[in-house]
Amino acid sequence: MRKEANIKLNCLLHGADYNPEQWLDTPEVLEEDIRLMQQAGINCVSVGIFSWTALEPAEGVYTFQWLDQVIEHLYENGIYTVLATPSGAKPGWMAKKYPEILRVEADRRRNLQGGRHNHCYTSPVYREMVTRMNTRLARRYAHHPGVILWHVSNEIQGECHCPLCQAAFRNWLKEKYGSLEKLNRAYWTAFWSHTYTDWEEIESPAPQGETNVHGLVLDWRRFCTAQTVDFFRVETAPLRAENPEIPVTMNMMGFYDGIDYWQFLPELDIISWDSYPGWHNGDGNEGGNAVWNGAYCDAMRAMKHKPWLLMENSPSTTNWIGASRHKRPGFHRLTAIQNLAHGSDSIQYFQWRQSRGSCEKFHSAVVSHNSSPEVRIFREVAGVGAMLKKLKEIRGSHVPAKAAIIYDVQNGWAIGESKGPRNIGEGYLDLILRIYEGFWRRGIPVDLVNMDAPLDGYRFVAAPMLYMLRGDIAQRLRRFAEQGGTLLTSYLTGLVDETDLCYLGQTPACGLTEVLGLWAEEIDGLWDHQHNGIVMQDAPGMQNRYEASRLCEVVHPTTAETLGVYESDYYQGMPAVTVNRFGKGRVYYVGTFGESQFYYDLLGRIAPEAGLSPALDTELPYGVTVGIRQSDTETYYFLQNFNKDSRELMLPFPLEDLETGEIYAGTITLAGYGGMVCTRAKEA
Template structure:
């Protein structure tokens, strides 16, 4: 069983808090005096402080004003509220933009931005890097050893790209380090197509709508460069902080599956992974679609360092920037907050403490509304979460022992979405990964969410949908995993290109062809609304029975050692395999050749998971639209049972010895989860 050391050694239990912006209220002394009292009522024990405070800390170049921050930190510390102190690089002051215009970004159209917005700065700019180093060093020297400061919150939601001359030169230098010669670059990018061969490094520019965008290798390497440059900037931010106090943990807040950055590249730079969760709750009759995707992203963030993460931001009520900013229904805030804990979070934190009086987020949800007191439904919801977190404190640091993994890979997505075919109206990579994850989520299977380069040791089942790009070493690791008894699930449109987005020669799925035991001759793209029936094969090894539907993509495959589970029942490929299994060594490889419906994924993944012997959080069938997750500590397992519907659900337990971790009701053979209800049970850990 996995019990991790506390993220913050001097914090008992979970963090409960969020973004606090006292610099917006310096002219309102009565508001600042109320804040700490209300925080204690809300059961807050932590704040993220100073995220957008640069101009309040340095109102003019070289003039620093820390008095307000000194006072705030002392007030919070005296009240027992811990501080994640932010560096303010997420939004630069106007004087910096005016005096040093090079710090402002240049867009892909070649125009330099004006001052404004957030992250409107060049990560390459030596001036910007130096100004950030100075303010970060000042903060570290003043506060890095303060007893109230438990860690650093570096910047805020890194994102975006710059196309300025400095970034163009940095990109060329990055390419020279990678390829060494122009001949190697031209081959990797296949530049003879359309006579786009480069004959001098100076000819290379970033992808631009009025320039070069047809070279897929260029597009892919630019995205890699943007990630690497952002990671390097993050590392640059952290250096002065660690020089002053190397023991203080550092994090920054990610944005789910934000397509602009490959978050796996931040490993080795950050001590803690954090992310900001803003699902669109109540877009369906149940919360399940949002709950599934949110659970997957929780698992992804936990998997990056394979230890508990921080839910850095969520809203206690609404956002103000979604197409429809809908209020959470009663009970939902507690449910989705504990869902984060179930999947490995050691915090529940919010944007924001108090609603802003003006500007673009004045109507974004907050714990304290414009009315300014605690007598609101939202405040009571937050208070209820705080009370539960206090009762759940014993499970902080508990790990998740996943025997299954789902592959979600940023570089694979970049290449796949730039492929120009077979469906330019949508290949739906993220949706496809989520659909496979959902089938296991409904079974209560704990999962890691990994990229394709991670080791597979310790898993019994690995699911890798649409692995379009297969980078060096991946096929070899997958073969070793299967030969040693693992179960691998692959799908259509896999093994198509290499790490340079060059097509694998010799037939698809490229380096996975022998492992899958099939040859994919071609792929048929369907129009929206088109369906192709798929019929199971009598006596197939999984015992699947019935007819399913394929949509969007149907691959025409030939058996090369695999045996069929199901075949197409229409079109010119009628009778050809739509799903197969191939026995390799002690394990099995399943290949799903079409985008099949939810009914197939449910039936298929249930049988595959059972055959692989993957352990479930609860060894019993779960009611529809409920979920189970388990965290493991020292000799104890904590089982979260969650109902994502507006109706009560009754579930039967599996015979283990359970007791409630909080509350007074005894646990017998059945448990009723109220509408949007959640229960946390404790049981003795099983040996593994």
């Protein structure tokens, strides 16, 4: 197995995407950049992300001199380089000379040159071009002391339906199934007489063609992931060959499900992602957006159970959303603290300097068009830089999560293609986030893992809407509960296998009916304007009634105890919430989509019996949370207030502010959008 590399810098990274190729005709700007970077506390920048034409303006003509000077000049001034490969946006001369590399859309139209990721991952020509470029980059820079990390491509995404990809897809299917008979059986192609009699009949899903064979749709998405991973492996080979000590990363996107990021794990040394919540799109209280951001941070951390890198976030506005709202004063510092709390060892931005033209010219940057360090955004970024220097001891510390939520992209694909029971949104991610919010509001650390992830070491696992059972997940959940774990399940669980074939007999399938102590009869899909209710029976600490919506599953307990029933409709009085003792553990089931307060209260019941502890054992006001990280010798507490107004918090023990050294005891007031990083105060 390949030995993973690590960044050999003893500090938290503070950086940005840097595009000096846009300013080569104005060298005074590049000189000013160095001065401003030092003023803002920047210690690394990502260079070369979309620089292919500047590096190779014609085939075989390489112009690396400008990049030589940039990397060296940065290093001389104490700023390290995260060096990107430019494969995310190919040059125009390449598309003109080799049109086969242009991506083909699902409707079988070949794209024109333009945009990003407009290339075919299968094309031998594009793979060769990328290999040539990356080999030259590696030979030239892989041993430069200023280069600390390979940033491979940028926000990898998309799919290609060209003839090369169609042929590769058929070969992938042949290897997976071995025969058309097995494939037809797995896809249930006898329906509508869609049986394949020759491998050449198989094509990728198309709007004017096949979209109704769900096994085909799922396998196409799996193939696109596998082909992208294979391309990534080809792209990184020359980088690793030249100097395996420099780690490799790729910047992922929050809850993007076009490909399954978990399949890239063997190829990545460090996990990184680009965070762009829709801050300030409501009443100014940002708890909802903070839940979304925190959840994906926890997914990134759980991939390797190690610190990760925030590769991009906006210092203020994001220009491609409906309304570009400024981060309010002080809010940028709070978001930095949030990302650190969830395991990041960096705060990095898109972008360093605003470009003068094209589609991101009004996306905020550390340096705006007026180039002044006196503007609020620059001053706040500089403030974060100063904070990170004082917090450098948290680098490498871990988040001690004993709870996990299974969020599986392939399961989400299957739910999205299920054609029922609710085609106006089954709400898989919504339910994940609603359960996650209960942890966030209580300050209990939690991992987001996929269906393949080991469950060892967790005391609690939530497996909501586990519609598709992949691999041995049912057996592992059974074993988890038998051995004393607490399991939370929901409606739409255990209905189909990995090619979306429905299980026959009682569901949840694969023995889960015994684990849950019930079997499901049918599920009722509600329109958005329709609601039911959960009436709790014997559940101390919970309210008498909670709102229910979207889906209501009708189940019959066998060994499970009923905790709550449906309030209305023909299934009034039937179980909506149950708990079953299985082996040494407990298994909870919720048959409907409950309101946020329901999951918060249910977790309040479950957490103590599951042995889950909050970061601080105190009641947290709404919109306030506390994160936790631990090193071998210290515990760090990240206090965060996502309300626009101040909130009071009772401390269970004195805390020392890592930035100021101030000691806080008793009741502490967190300012609106305020945050701090503390350790437990030493006894006098």
